[in-house]
Amino acid sequence: LxxxxxxxxxxxxxxxxxxxxxxxxxxxxxxxxxxxxxxxxxxxxxxxxxxxxRGYFHGADDDNADELDHERLNTFTLTAGARAIGQTLERLSLQGLGVRVASLRRQDGQPRVPAEDTVLSDGDTLVLSGKPAALAMAIERLQKG
The missing domain is CATH 1.10.287 (Helix Hairpins)
Known part of the structure; x- marks a missing residue:
């Protein structure tokens, strides 16, 4: 292990x-x-x-009514120009949207334990857990602020 x-x-x-x-x-x-x-x-x-x-990654056939109310996983990679770059997870307040950061992988490929004081960088990949509507709002916040 x-x-x-x-x-x-x-x-x-x-x-x-x-x-x-x-x-x-x-x-x-x-x-x-x-x-x-x-x-x-x-x-x-x-x-x-x-x-x-605890969640699952969304697939093409996962849009039935039962699945829309369940938590799922979604990955999002910060690219140049994303408003979340340089901000802490605490400041982004994703938990307030009902979204949890399940994992964080830096551009160098190394996993990090996401903490409230983690400052996000260009190339970071976040695995987010939440319901579809909340995930959409979280990704919008990460991208555009």
Missing amino acids: EKLQAAGATEVVPEAIEGSLMLASHALALVGVPMRRVIRVVQDQRDARYNLL
């Missing part, structure tokens, strides 16, 4: 746990448990274990 984290891994997924979750989900489906419930149970177990898996 320490070697992987030192090499830059932000999350380490034990294969035994994932294998167990897959076996359990197949067994539940085979005995007739509704697939939505199986998925929910598996996701609840992942949520309890993997901080960065």
